[in-house]
Amino acid sequence: MNPPRPRNSLKHSNYLFLLPAFLFYLIFVLYPLSDTIYTSFTQWSGIGEKTWVGLENYKNNLSDKKITSSIKHSFILIIFYSFFPIIIGLGIAGMMVRIKVKGMAIYRAILFLPQILSMVVVGIAWRWIYAPKGPLNSGLDFFGLTEVSRAWLGSFDYALPFVGLIGTWVMFGFTMILFIAGVQKIPSELYDAAKVDGAGAFAEFFNVTLPGLKGEIIVALVFTVTLALRNFDLIYITTGGGPGTSTMIPSMFIYKKAFQMNQVGSASSLGVMLTLLIFTLISLIIITLREKR
Amino acid sequence: MKHSDREKLIAHSLFILGSFIVLYPFFSILFLALSEPGTRVSGFTIPTGIYFDNFVKAWTDGGFSTGLFSSFVVVVGVVSITILCSIPAAYAFEKLDILGVAPLFAILLVGLVLPYESLIISLYYSMRKFGLDSTYWSLILPQIGLSIPFSIFWLRSSFRSIPISLSEAAMLEGAGRITILIKILLPQIIPAILTLTVLLFMWTWNEFLLALIMIQDPEMRTAPLALSYFAGNKRYGDPAITAAAAIWVALPVLIIYIFLQRRFISGMVTGVEK
Numbered sequence: 001m002n003p004p005r006p007r008n009s010l011k012h013s014n015y016l017f018l019l020p021a022f023l024f025y026l027i028f029v030l031y032p033l034s035d036t037i038y039t040s041f042t043q044w045s046g047i048g049e050k051t052w053v054g055l056e057n058y059k060n061n062l063s064d065k066k067i068t069s070s071i072k073h074s075f076i077l078i079i080f081y082s083f084f085p086i087i088i089g090l091g092i093a094g095m096m097v098r099i100k101v102k103g104m105a106i107y108r109a110i111l112f113l114p115q116i117l118s119m120v121v122v123g124i125a126w127r128w129i130y131a132p133k134g135p136l137n138s139g140l141d142f143f144g145l146t147e148v149s150r151a152w153l154g155s156f157d158y159a160l161p162f163v164g165l166i167g168t169w170v171m172f173g174f175t176m177i178l179f180i181a182g183v184q185k186i187p188s189e190l191y192d193a194a195k196v197d198g199a200g201a202f203a204e205f206f207n208v209t210l211p212g213l214k215g216e217i218i219v220a221l222v223f224t225v226t227l228a229l230r231n232f233d234l235i236y237i238t239t240g241g242g243p244g245t246s247t248m249i250p251s252m253f254i255y256k257k258a259f260q261m262n263q264v265g266s267a268s269s270l271g272v273m274l275t276l277l278i279f280t281l282i283s284l285i286i287i288t289l290r291e292k293r
Numbered sequence: 294m295k296h297s298d299r300e301k302l303i304a305h306s307l308f309i310l311g312s313f314i315v316l317y318p319f320f321s322i323l324f325l326a327l328s329e330p331g332t333r334v335s336g337f338t339i340p341t342g343i344y345f346d347n348f349v350k351a352w353t354d355g356g357f358s359t360g361l362f363s364s365f366v367v368v369v370g371v372v373s374i375t376i377l378c379s380i381p382a383a384y385a386f387e388k389l390d391i392l393g394v395a396p397l398f399a400i401l402l403v404g405l406v407l408p409y410e411s412l413i414i415s416l417y418y419s420m421r422k423f424g425l426d427s428t429y430w431s432l433i434l435p436q437i438g439l440s441i442p443f444s445i446f447w448l449r450s451s452f453r454s455i456p457i458s459l460s461e462a463a464m465l466e467g468a469g470r471i472t473i474l475i476k477i478l479l480p481q482i483i484p485a486i487l488t489l490t491v492l493l494f495m496w497t498w499n500e501f502l503l504a505l506i507m508i509q510d511p512e513m514r515t516a517p518l519a520l521s522y523f524a525g526n527k528r529y530g531d532p533a534i535t536a537a538a539a540i541w542v543a544l545p546v547l548i549i550y551i552f553l554q555r556r557f558i559s560g561m562v563t564g565v566e567k
Contacts, residue, residue, distance in 0.1 A: 116550050
Protein backbone atom coordinates (compact mmCIF):
# COMPACT_ATOMS: atom_id res chain seq x y z
CA MET A 1 0.00 0.00 0.00
CA ASN A 2 1.16 3.48 -0.79
CA PRO A 3 1.23 5.99 2.03
CA PRO A 4 -1.84 8.21 1.88
CA ARG A 5 -1.35 11.21 -0.42
CA PRO A 6 -1.60 14.56 1.27
CA ARG A 7 -4.97 15.84 0.21
CA ASN A 8 -6.61 19.17 0.08
CA SER A 9 -9.28 19.39 2.66
CA LEU A 10 -11.06 22.33 1.00
CA LYS A 11 -12.64 20.23 -1.71
CA HIS A 12 -15.45 22.56 -2.64
CA SER A 13 -13.20 25.49 -3.31
CA ASN A 14 -11.25 23.33 -5.77
CA TYR A 15 -14.11 23.92 -8.15
CA LEU A 16 -13.38 27.64 -8.13
CA PHE A 17 -10.32 26.87 -10.22
CA LEU A 18 -12.58 25.47 -12.91
CA LEU A 19 -15.13 28.24 -12.73
CA PRO A 20 -13.81 30.96 -15.09
CA ALA A 21 -13.02 28.50 -17.87
CA PHE A 22 -16.33 26.68 -17.53
CA LEU A 23 -18.28 29.93 -17.47
CA PHE A 24 -16.83 30.92 -20.86
CA TYR A 25 -17.38 27.42 -22.18
CA LEU A 26 -20.93 27.31 -20.89
CA ILE A 27 -21.99 30.72 -22.19
CA PHE A 28 -20.21 30.74 -25.53
CA VAL A 29 -20.20 27.07 -26.52
CA LEU A 30 -22.73 24.94 -24.67
CA TYR A 31 -25.52 27.51 -24.60
CA PRO A 32 -25.25 28.40 -28.33
CA LEU A 33 -25.15 24.69 -29.12
CA SER A 34 -28.35 23.94 -27.21
CA ASP A 35 -29.97 27.09 -28.57
CA THR A 36 -29.13 26.00 -32.12
CA ILE A 37 -30.60 22.56 -31.44
CA TYR A 38 -33.80 24.17 -30.14
CA THR A 39 -34.03 26.57 -33.10
CA SER A 40 -33.56 23.66 -35.47
CA PHE A 41 -37.02 22.40 -34.48
CA THR A 42 -38.62 25.75 -35.22
CA GLN A 43 -39.41 28.02 -38.08
CA TRP A 44 -37.81 31.42 -37.53
CA SER A 45 -36.88 34.32 -39.75
CA GLY A 46 -34.60 35.91 -37.18
CA ILE A 47 -37.23 38.32 -35.86
CA GLY A 48 -40.35 37.63 -33.78
CA GLU A 49 -41.39 34.35 -32.24
CA LYS A 50 -40.04 30.94 -33.12
CA THR A 51 -42.75 28.55 -34.33
CA TRP A 52 -42.30 24.93 -33.30
CA VAL A 53 -42.36 22.67 -36.36
CA GLY A 54 -40.84 19.46 -34.98
CA LEU A 55 -38.74 17.54 -37.44
CA GLU A 56 -40.02 19.55 -40.42
CA ASN A 57 -36.68 21.27 -41.13
CA TYR A 58 -34.81 17.99 -41.03
CA LYS A 59 -37.28 16.34 -43.40
CA ASN A 60 -37.04 19.27 -45.78
CA ASN A 61 -33.25 19.16 -45.72
CA LEU A 62 -33.15 15.47 -46.53
CA SER A 63 -35.57 15.86 -49.42
CA ASP A 64 -33.84 18.97 -50.81
CA LYS A 65 -31.67 17.80 -53.71
CA LYS A 66 -29.37 20.81 -53.38
CA ILE A 67 -28.63 19.95 -49.78
CA THR A 68 -28.15 16.22 -50.26
CA SER A 69 -25.80 16.94 -53.15
CA SER A 70 -23.88 19.41 -50.97
CA ILE A 71 -23.33 16.56 -48.51
CA LYS A 72 -22.16 14.44 -51.42
CA HIS A 73 -19.69 17.18 -52.34
CA SER A 74 -18.33 17.05 -48.81
CA PHE A 75 -17.66 13.35 -49.17
CA ILE A 76 -15.88 13.95 -52.47
CA LEU A 77 -13.78 16.57 -50.70
CA ILE A 78 -12.87 14.00 -48.03
CA ILE A 79 -11.13 12.02 -50.79
CA PHE A 80 -9.00 15.06 -51.57
CA TYR A 81 -8.49 16.32 -48.02
CA SER A 82 -7.98 12.99 -46.26
CA PHE A 83 -7.44 10.09 -48.58
CA PHE A 84 -4.83 11.58 -50.95
CA PRO A 85 -2.71 13.25 -48.24
CA ILE A 86 -2.76 10.09 -46.11
CA ILE A 87 -1.72 7.89 -49.03
CA ILE A 88 1.07 10.32 -49.95
CA GLY A 89 2.18 10.59 -46.32
CA LEU A 90 2.19 6.82 -45.80
CA GLY A 91 4.10 6.21 -49.01
CA ILE A 92 6.84 8.65 -48.07
CA ALA A 93 6.95 7.48 -44.43
CA GLY A 94 7.25 3.88 -45.57
CA MET A 95 10.33 4.81 -47.53
CA MET A 96 11.83 6.73 -44.68
CA VAL A 97 12.07 3.80 -42.27
CA ARG A 98 15.80 3.37 -42.55
CA ILE A 99 16.85 6.62 -44.09
CA LYS A 100 17.93 9.67 -42.15
CA VAL A 101 17.79 12.65 -44.45
CA LYS A 102 20.02 15.63 -43.83
CA GLY A 103 18.21 18.95 -43.76
CA MET A 104 15.00 17.34 -42.59
CA ALA A 105 14.32 20.35 -40.37
CA ILE A 106 14.17 22.64 -43.40
CA TYR A 107 11.95 20.29 -45.40
CA ARG A 108 9.67 19.98 -42.39
CA ALA A 109 9.40 23.74 -41.96
CA ILE A 110 8.47 24.16 -45.63
CA LEU A 111 6.07 21.23 -45.82
CA PHE A 112 4.22 22.51 -42.76
CA LEU A 113 3.79 26.02 -44.12
CA PRO A 114 0.22 25.62 -45.52
CA GLN A 115 -1.01 24.72 -42.02
CA ILE A 116 -0.23 28.10 -40.51
CA LEU A 117 -1.81 30.32 -43.13
CA SER A 118 -5.27 31.79 -43.18
CA MET A 119 -7.49 29.87 -45.59
CA VAL A 120 -8.40 33.26 -47.04
CA VAL A 121 -4.79 33.75 -48.09
CA VAL A 122 -4.53 30.19 -49.38
CA GLY A 123 -7.75 30.64 -51.36
CA ILE A 124 -6.53 33.86 -52.95
CA ALA A 125 -3.22 32.29 -53.96
CA TRP A 126 -4.98 29.35 -55.61
CA ARG A 127 -7.62 31.52 -57.21
CA TRP A 128 -4.77 33.20 -59.03
CA ILE A 129 -3.15 29.89 -60.01
CA TYR A 130 -6.45 28.64 -61.48
CA ALA A 131 -7.35 32.02 -63.02
CA PRO A 132 -8.07 32.16 -66.80
CA LYS A 133 -4.73 33.91 -67.34
CA GLY A 134 -3.05 32.43 -64.28
CA PRO A 135 0.01 30.21 -63.94
CA LEU A 136 -1.78 26.91 -64.61
CA ASN A 137 -3.20 27.99 -67.94
CA SER A 138 -0.02 29.82 -68.90
CA GLY A 139 1.85 26.60 -68.22
CA LEU A 140 -0.57 24.59 -70.33
CA ASP A 141 -0.24 27.15 -73.15
CA PHE A 142 3.53 26.94 -72.85
CA PHE A 143 3.38 23.21 -73.53
CA GLY A 144 1.01 23.74 -76.43
CA LEU A 145 -2.05 22.48 -74.54
CA THR A 146 -4.09 25.62 -75.14
CA GLU A 147 -7.29 23.69 -75.78
CA VAL A 148 -7.07 22.13 -72.29
CA SER A 149 -6.84 25.45 -70.48
CA ARG A 150 -10.00 26.99 -69.07
CA ALA A 151 -11.37 28.96 -66.14
CA TRP A 152 -10.99 26.04 -63.75
CA LEU A 153 -13.06 27.35 -60.88
CA GLY A 154 -15.78 28.52 -63.25
CA SER A 155 -16.29 25.04 -64.68
CA PHE A 156 -19.19 22.86 -63.54
CA ASP A 157 -17.09 19.72 -63.99
CA TYR A 158 -13.73 20.86 -62.70
CA ALA A 159 -14.44 23.35 -59.91
CA LEU A 160 -15.05 20.75 -57.17
CA PRO A 161 -12.00 18.54 -57.79
CA PHE A 162 -9.80 21.60 -58.23
CA VAL A 163 -10.95 23.04 -54.93
CA GLY A 164 -10.29 19.57 -53.52
CA LEU A 165 -6.72 19.69 -54.81
CA ILE A 166 -6.17 22.83 -52.73
CA GLY A 167 -7.13 20.71 -49.73
CA THR A 168 -4.63 18.06 -50.77
CA TRP A 169 -2.00 20.79 -51.00
CA VAL A 170 -2.85 22.09 -47.53
CA MET A 171 -2.78 18.64 -45.94
CA PHE A 172 -0.08 16.49 -47.56
CA GLY A 173 2.84 18.13 -45.74
CA PHE A 174 1.10 17.68 -42.40
CA THR A 175 0.45 13.96 -42.93
CA MET A 176 4.02 13.44 -44.15
CA ILE A 177 5.51 15.09 -41.05
CA LEU A 178 3.12 13.24 -38.75
CA PHE A 179 3.82 9.82 -40.28
CA ILE A 180 7.59 10.27 -40.58
CA ALA A 181 7.72 11.22 -36.89
CA GLY A 182 5.56 8.15 -36.17
CA VAL A 183 7.74 5.76 -38.16
CA GLN A 184 10.78 6.82 -36.22
CA LYS A 185 9.05 5.78 -33.00
CA ILE A 186 8.48 2.21 -34.21
CA PRO A 187 11.05 -0.03 -32.44
CA SER A 188 13.73 -1.07 -34.93
CA GLU A 189 13.64 -4.64 -33.56
CA LEU A 190 10.30 -5.06 -35.31
CA TYR A 191 11.97 -4.23 -38.63
CA ASP A 192 14.91 -6.52 -37.85
CA ALA A 193 12.51 -9.35 -37.06
CA ALA A 194 10.69 -8.74 -40.34
CA LYS A 195 13.99 -8.88 -42.18
CA VAL A 196 14.92 -12.18 -40.48
CA ASP A 197 11.58 -13.57 -41.63
CA GLY A 198 12.60 -12.57 -45.14
CA ALA A 199 9.98 -9.91 -45.58
CA GLY A 200 10.31 -7.72 -48.66
CA ALA A 201 9.70 -4.01 -48.73
CA PHE A 202 5.95 -4.45 -49.23
CA ALA A 203 5.54 -7.04 -46.51
CA GLU A 204 7.57 -4.84 -44.20
CA PHE A 205 5.28 -1.90 -44.96
CA PHE A 206 2.04 -3.80 -44.40
CA ASN A 207 3.19 -5.87 -41.40
CA VAL A 208 5.27 -3.38 -39.48
CA THR A 209 4.94 0.22 -40.68
CA LEU A 210 1.19 0.35 -41.20
CA PRO A 211 0.22 -1.23 -37.84
CA GLY A 212 2.86 0.88 -36.11
CA LEU A 213 1.30 4.05 -37.48
CA LYS A 214 -2.24 3.23 -36.42
CA GLY A 215 -2.36 6.03 -33.84
CA GLU A 216 -1.07 8.61 -36.31
CA ILE A 217 -3.50 7.44 -38.98
CA ILE A 218 -6.44 7.93 -36.60
CA VAL A 219 -5.16 11.43 -35.79
CA ALA A 220 -4.69 12.33 -39.45
CA LEU A 221 -8.14 11.00 -40.39
CA VAL A 222 -9.94 12.86 -37.61
CA PHE A 223 -8.12 16.09 -38.36
CA THR A 224 -8.50 16.04 -42.16
CA VAL A 225 -12.06 14.69 -42.28
CA THR A 226 -13.22 17.42 -39.88
CA LEU A 227 -11.64 20.08 -42.05
CA ALA A 228 -13.06 18.59 -45.24
CA LEU A 229 -16.56 18.64 -43.77
CA ARG A 230 -16.33 22.22 -42.48
CA ASN A 231 -14.22 23.96 -45.07
CA PHE A 232 -16.26 27.18 -45.16
CA ASP A 233 -13.41 29.68 -45.62
CA LEU A 234 -11.86 28.06 -48.66
CA ILE A 235 -15.14 27.58 -50.55
CA TYR A 236 -16.32 31.10 -49.68
CA ILE A 237 -13.13 32.64 -51.08
CA THR A 238 -12.58 30.45 -54.14
CA THR A 239 -16.00 29.65 -55.60
CA GLY A 240 -18.71 30.79 -53.19
CA GLY A 241 -20.36 27.45 -53.91
CA GLY A 242 -20.60 27.97 -57.65
CA PRO A 243 -20.77 27.75 -60.53
CA GLY A 244 -24.43 26.97 -59.93
CA THR A 245 -24.34 24.79 -56.85
CA SER A 246 -21.50 22.61 -58.11
CA THR A 247 -19.22 23.31 -55.13
CA MET A 248 -21.89 24.00 -52.49
CA ILE A 249 -21.18 22.37 -49.13
CA PRO A 250 -23.38 22.27 -46.01
CA SER A 251 -21.52 25.04 -44.15
CA MET A 252 -22.04 27.36 -47.13
CA PHE A 253 -25.79 26.59 -47.05
CA ILE A 254 -25.87 27.30 -43.32
CA TYR A 255 -24.34 30.71 -43.95
CA LYS A 256 -26.64 31.56 -46.87
CA LYS A 257 -29.82 30.34 -45.21
CA ALA A 258 -29.13 32.01 -41.87
CA PHE A 259 -27.68 35.30 -43.00
CA GLN A 260 -28.99 35.92 -46.51
CA MET A 261 -32.30 34.07 -46.80
CA ASN A 262 -33.60 34.51 -43.24
CA GLN A 263 -34.33 30.79 -42.89
CA VAL A 264 -32.74 30.58 -39.47
CA GLY A 265 -34.58 27.45 -38.31
CA SER A 266 -33.64 25.56 -41.42
CA ALA A 267 -30.02 26.77 -41.20
CA SER A 268 -29.87 25.60 -37.58
CA SER A 269 -31.10 22.14 -38.49
CA LEU A 270 -28.40 21.91 -41.13
CA GLY A 271 -25.85 22.97 -38.51
CA VAL A 272 -27.02 20.20 -36.21
CA MET A 273 -26.87 17.70 -39.07
CA LEU A 274 -23.32 18.76 -39.93
CA THR A 275 -22.27 18.41 -36.30
CA LEU A 276 -23.85 14.96 -36.06
CA LEU A 277 -22.15 13.93 -39.29
CA ILE A 278 -18.76 15.03 -37.97
CA PHE A 279 -19.31 13.27 -34.62
CA THR A 280 -20.46 10.09 -36.35
CA LEU A 281 -17.52 9.95 -38.72
CA ILE A 282 -14.99 10.64 -35.96
CA SER A 283 -16.51 7.92 -33.77
CA LEU A 284 -16.52 5.48 -36.69
CA ILE A 285 -12.87 6.20 -37.42
CA ILE A 286 -11.81 5.74 -33.82
CA ILE A 287 -13.93 2.64 -33.18
CA THR A 288 -13.06 0.75 -36.35
CA LEU A 289 -9.35 1.48 -36.23
CA ARG A 290 -8.93 0.90 -32.52
CA GLU A 291 -10.59 -2.50 -32.45
CA LYS A 292 -8.16 -4.12 -34.84
CA ARG A 293 -5.37 -3.57 -32.37
CA MET B 294 26.42 1.53 -49.04
CA LYS B 295 25.62 2.29 -52.67
CA HIS B 296 22.10 1.08 -52.10
CA SER B 297 21.42 3.49 -49.25
CA ASP B 298 22.97 6.37 -51.21
CA ARG B 299 20.45 5.80 -53.93
CA GLU B 300 17.65 5.68 -51.37
CA LYS B 301 18.83 8.94 -49.89
CA LEU B 302 18.88 10.53 -53.32
CA ILE B 303 15.30 9.41 -53.96
CA ALA B 304 14.23 10.70 -50.55
CA HIS B 305 15.85 14.05 -51.16
CA SER B 306 14.28 14.42 -54.57
CA LEU B 307 10.84 13.60 -53.13
CA PHE B 308 11.26 16.19 -50.38
CA ILE B 309 12.48 18.79 -52.86
CA LEU B 310 9.52 18.05 -55.11
CA GLY B 311 7.16 18.34 -52.14
CA SER B 312 8.77 21.59 -51.02
CA PHE B 313 8.47 22.96 -54.54
CA ILE B 314 4.78 22.11 -54.67
CA VAL B 315 4.21 23.81 -51.31
CA LEU B 316 6.23 26.89 -52.17
CA TYR B 317 5.01 27.41 -55.72
CA PRO B 318 1.74 29.18 -54.83
CA PHE B 319 3.63 31.45 -52.42
CA PHE B 320 6.19 32.54 -54.96
CA SER B 321 3.49 32.75 -57.57
CA ILE B 322 1.59 35.44 -55.66
CA LEU B 323 4.80 37.05 -54.43
CA PHE B 324 6.00 37.54 -58.02
CA LEU B 325 2.55 38.74 -58.97
CA ALA B 326 2.51 41.25 -56.12
CA LEU B 327 5.97 42.51 -56.99
CA SER B 328 5.19 42.94 -60.67
CA GLU B 329 4.95 46.30 -62.40
CA PRO B 330 1.47 47.76 -61.87
CA GLY B 331 -0.68 47.73 -64.95
CA THR B 332 1.35 45.14 -66.82
CA ARG B 333 -0.28 41.88 -67.71
CA VAL B 334 1.58 39.15 -65.86
CA SER B 335 1.26 35.69 -67.33
CA GLY B 336 2.02 33.91 -64.10
CA PHE B 337 4.51 31.65 -65.75
CA THR B 338 7.40 34.06 -65.95
CA ILE B 339 9.80 35.56 -63.46
CA PRO B 340 9.20 39.31 -63.06
CA THR B 341 11.56 41.70 -64.80
CA GLY B 342 11.82 44.11 -61.91
CA ILE B 343 10.64 44.58 -58.35
CA TYR B 344 7.90 47.11 -57.70
CA PHE B 345 6.37 47.74 -54.31
CA ASP B 346 3.53 49.87 -55.68
CA ASN B 347 1.00 47.06 -55.29
CA PHE B 348 1.86 46.71 -51.62
CA VAL B 349 1.40 50.42 -51.06
CA LYS B 350 -1.88 50.49 -52.94
CA ALA B 351 -3.20 47.43 -51.10
CA TRP B 352 -2.23 48.94 -47.75
CA THR B 353 -3.85 52.31 -48.36
CA ASP B 354 -6.95 51.17 -50.27
CA GLY B 355 -7.70 47.97 -48.38
CA GLY B 356 -7.71 49.48 -44.92
CA PHE B 357 -5.15 46.98 -43.72
CA SER B 358 -3.70 49.24 -41.07
CA THR B 359 -7.06 49.07 -39.25
CA GLY B 360 -7.41 45.39 -40.21
CA LEU B 361 -4.10 44.44 -38.66
CA PHE B 362 -4.93 46.52 -35.60
CA SER B 363 -8.32 44.82 -35.14
CA SER B 364 -6.76 41.40 -35.51
CA PHE B 365 -4.12 42.34 -33.01
CA VAL B 366 -6.68 43.48 -30.43
CA VAL B 367 -8.72 40.30 -30.87
CA VAL B 368 -5.66 38.05 -30.69
CA VAL B 369 -4.35 39.66 -27.50
CA GLY B 370 -7.77 39.43 -25.86
CA VAL B 371 -8.42 35.83 -26.82
CA VAL B 372 -4.95 34.48 -26.08
CA SER B 373 -4.45 36.18 -22.72
CA ILE B 374 -7.89 35.48 -21.25
CA THR B 375 -7.93 31.90 -22.57
CA ILE B 376 -4.60 31.10 -20.99
CA LEU B 377 -5.43 32.86 -17.71
CA CYS B 378 -8.65 30.83 -17.38
CA SER B 379 -7.20 27.54 -18.61
CA ILE B 380 -4.21 27.35 -16.29
CA PRO B 381 -6.19 27.08 -13.01
CA ALA B 382 -8.71 24.74 -14.65
CA ALA B 383 -6.04 22.41 -16.01
CA TYR B 384 -4.30 22.50 -12.63
CA ALA B 385 -7.50 21.56 -10.82
CA PHE B 386 -8.20 18.73 -13.27
CA GLU B 387 -4.74 17.24 -12.89
CA LYS B 388 -3.57 17.99 -9.36
CA LEU B 389 -6.58 18.73 -7.15
CA ASP B 390 -9.25 16.43 -5.81
CA ILE B 391 -12.43 16.97 -7.73
CA LEU B 392 -15.48 14.82 -7.90
CA GLY B 393 -16.58 14.08 -11.44
CA VAL B 394 -13.33 14.80 -13.23
CA ALA B 395 -14.17 12.35 -15.98
CA PRO B 396 -17.62 13.69 -16.93
CA LEU B 397 -16.49 17.33 -16.68
CA PHE B 398 -13.54 16.63 -18.89
CA ALA B 399 -15.70 14.70 -21.34
CA ILE B 400 -17.97 17.74 -21.68
CA LEU B 401 -14.92 19.80 -22.59
CA LEU B 402 -13.80 17.23 -25.15
CA VAL B 403 -16.99 17.80 -27.11
CA GLY B 404 -15.75 21.33 -27.74
CA LEU B 405 -12.61 20.00 -29.42
CA VAL B 406 -14.47 18.70 -32.46
CA LEU B 407 -17.51 20.93 -32.42
CA PRO B 408 -17.75 22.89 -35.67
CA TYR B 409 -18.24 26.69 -35.43
CA GLU B 410 -21.07 26.26 -37.90
CA SER B 411 -23.27 24.81 -35.18
CA LEU B 412 -22.79 27.84 -32.90
CA ILE B 413 -22.53 30.94 -35.05
CA ILE B 414 -26.25 31.42 -35.67
CA SER B 415 -27.11 31.48 -32.00
CA LEU B 416 -24.00 33.50 -31.17
CA TYR B 417 -24.94 36.12 -33.73
CA TYR B 418 -28.45 36.64 -32.35
CA SER B 419 -27.22 36.65 -28.74
CA MET B 420 -24.56 39.24 -29.51
CA ARG B 421 -27.13 41.38 -31.28
CA LYS B 422 -29.49 41.11 -28.35
CA PHE B 423 -26.82 42.50 -26.03
CA GLY B 424 -25.70 45.13 -28.54
CA LEU B 425 -22.29 43.50 -28.89
CA ASP B 426 -22.38 42.76 -32.62
CA SER B 427 -19.77 44.69 -34.56
CA THR B 428 -17.63 45.03 -31.44
CA TYR B 429 -14.36 43.30 -30.70
CA TRP B 430 -16.12 41.48 -27.84
CA SER B 431 -18.29 39.61 -30.35
CA LEU B 432 -15.08 38.05 -31.69
CA ILE B 433 -13.11 37.76 -28.47
CA LEU B 434 -15.67 36.15 -26.15
CA PRO B 435 -16.80 33.25 -28.40
CA GLN B 436 -13.24 32.46 -29.40
CA ILE B 437 -12.22 32.23 -25.76
CA GLY B 438 -15.02 29.72 -25.23
CA LEU B 439 -13.92 27.71 -28.24
CA SER B 440 -10.20 27.84 -27.38
CA ILE B 441 -10.63 26.71 -23.80
CA PRO B 442 -11.11 22.97 -24.46
CA PHE B 443 -7.85 22.63 -26.38
CA SER B 444 -5.98 24.83 -23.92
CA ILE B 445 -7.09 22.87 -20.85
CA PHE B 446 -6.37 19.64 -22.67
CA TRP B 447 -2.89 20.85 -23.58
CA LEU B 448 -2.03 22.28 -20.17
CA ARG B 449 -3.41 19.32 -18.28
CA SER B 450 -1.05 16.95 -20.04
CA SER B 451 1.81 19.35 -19.32
CA PHE B 452 0.96 19.34 -15.61
CA ARG B 453 0.80 15.56 -15.75
CA SER B 454 4.44 15.34 -16.78
CA ILE B 455 5.54 17.12 -13.60
CA PRO B 456 6.38 14.54 -10.90
CA ILE B 457 3.85 14.61 -8.06
CA SER B 458 6.65 14.58 -5.48
CA LEU B 459 7.42 18.19 -6.34
CA SER B 460 4.09 19.57 -5.21
CA GLU B 461 3.76 17.03 -2.39
CA ALA B 462 6.91 18.34 -0.76
CA ALA B 463 5.60 21.87 -0.91
CA MET B 464 2.23 20.75 0.41
CA LEU B 465 3.84 19.11 3.42
CA GLU B 466 5.54 22.39 4.15
CA GLY B 467 2.12 23.92 4.26
CA ALA B 468 2.06 25.75 0.92
CA GLY B 469 -1.42 26.49 -0.42
CA ARG B 470 -2.82 25.50 -3.76
CA ILE B 471 -2.26 28.86 -5.40
CA THR B 472 1.30 29.12 -4.10
CA ILE B 473 2.09 25.66 -5.41
CA LEU B 474 0.59 26.49 -8.79
CA ILE B 475 2.39 29.80 -9.24
CA LYS B 476 5.70 29.17 -7.49
CA ILE B 477 6.35 25.52 -8.25
CA LEU B 478 4.29 24.20 -11.15
CA LEU B 479 4.03 27.16 -13.54
CA PRO B 480 7.80 27.63 -13.99
CA GLN B 481 7.94 23.97 -15.09
CA ILE B 482 5.49 24.38 -17.93
CA ILE B 483 6.55 27.71 -19.40
CA PRO B 484 7.65 26.08 -22.70
CA ALA B 485 4.23 24.43 -23.00
CA ILE B 486 2.50 27.76 -22.34
CA LEU B 487 4.63 29.42 -25.00
CA THR B 488 3.71 26.78 -27.56
CA LEU B 489 0.06 27.15 -26.64
CA THR B 490 0.35 30.92 -27.06
CA VAL B 491 1.76 30.47 -30.55
CA LEU B 492 -1.00 28.05 -31.57
CA LEU B 493 -3.80 30.21 -30.15
CA PHE B 494 -2.30 33.25 -31.83
CA MET B 495 -2.30 31.49 -35.20
CA TRP B 496 -5.84 30.11 -34.90
CA THR B 497 -7.27 33.41 -33.72
CA TRP B 498 -5.43 35.41 -36.34
CA ASN B 499 -6.73 33.18 -39.13
CA GLU B 500 -10.35 32.94 -37.92
CA PHE B 501 -12.72 34.10 -40.61
CA LEU B 502 -16.31 32.85 -40.35
CA LEU B 503 -17.04 34.51 -36.99
CA ALA B 504 -15.67 37.86 -38.19
CA LEU B 505 -17.63 37.61 -41.44
CA ILE B 506 -20.88 37.28 -39.50
CA MET B 507 -20.29 39.58 -36.56
CA ILE B 508 -18.53 42.57 -38.10
CA GLN B 509 -20.46 44.92 -40.36
CA ASP B 510 -18.46 48.07 -39.64
CA PRO B 511 -15.54 48.30 -42.14
CA GLU B 512 -13.44 50.02 -39.49
CA MET B 513 -13.65 46.95 -37.27
CA ARG B 514 -12.77 44.28 -39.82
CA THR B 515 -10.04 41.82 -38.93
CA ALA B 516 -7.21 41.31 -41.40
CA PRO B 517 -8.59 38.14 -43.08
CA LEU B 518 -12.04 39.73 -43.30
CA ALA B 519 -10.65 42.93 -44.84
CA LEU B 520 -8.77 40.73 -47.29
CA SER B 521 -11.89 38.85 -48.33
CA TYR B 522 -13.78 42.10 -48.98
CA PHE B 523 -10.83 43.44 -50.88
CA ALA B 524 -10.54 40.32 -53.02
CA GLY B 525 -14.23 40.29 -53.74
CA ASN B 526 -14.40 43.95 -54.67
CA LYS B 527 -14.52 44.40 -58.43
CA ARG B 528 -13.08 47.89 -58.20
CA TYR B 529 -9.79 46.35 -57.19
CA GLY B 530 -10.08 43.52 -59.66
CA ASP B 531 -6.34 43.75 -60.28
CA PRO B 532 -4.99 40.36 -59.10
CA ALA B 533 -1.58 41.88 -58.39
CA ILE B 534 -3.00 44.22 -55.73
CA THR B 535 -5.06 41.39 -54.22
CA ALA B 536 -1.89 39.29 -54.08
CA ALA B 537 -0.07 42.08 -52.27
CA ALA B 538 -2.98 42.36 -49.82
CA ALA B 539 -2.85 38.60 -49.16
CA ILE B 540 0.84 38.90 -48.34
CA TRP B 541 0.14 41.72 -45.86
CA VAL B 542 -2.32 39.47 -44.04
CA ALA B 543 -0.03 36.44 -44.04
CA LEU B 544 3.07 38.36 -42.99
CA PRO B 545 2.65 38.54 -39.17
CA VAL B 546 2.06 34.80 -38.86
CA LEU B 547 4.84 34.07 -41.36
CA ILE B 548 7.37 36.16 -39.44
CA ILE B 549 6.54 34.43 -36.17
CA TYR B 550 6.63 31.07 -37.94
CA ILE B 551 10.13 31.71 -39.24
CA PHE B 552 11.39 32.28 -35.70
CA LEU B 553 9.27 29.74 -33.84
CA GLN B 554 8.59 27.06 -36.43
CA ARG B 555 9.61 24.24 -34.11
CA ARG B 556 6.90 25.32 -31.66
CA PHE B 557 4.29 25.48 -34.39
CA ILE B 558 5.13 22.03 -35.72
CA SER B 559 5.65 20.20 -32.44
CA GLY B 560 2.58 21.94 -31.05
CA MET B 561 0.30 20.97 -33.89
CA VAL B 562 1.64 17.43 -34.25
CA THR B 563 1.63 16.55 -30.57
CA GLY B 564 -1.42 18.73 -29.93
CA VAL B 565 -3.70 16.89 -32.32
CA GLU B 566 -2.18 13.59 -31.23
CA LYS B 567 -3.10 14.21 -27.63
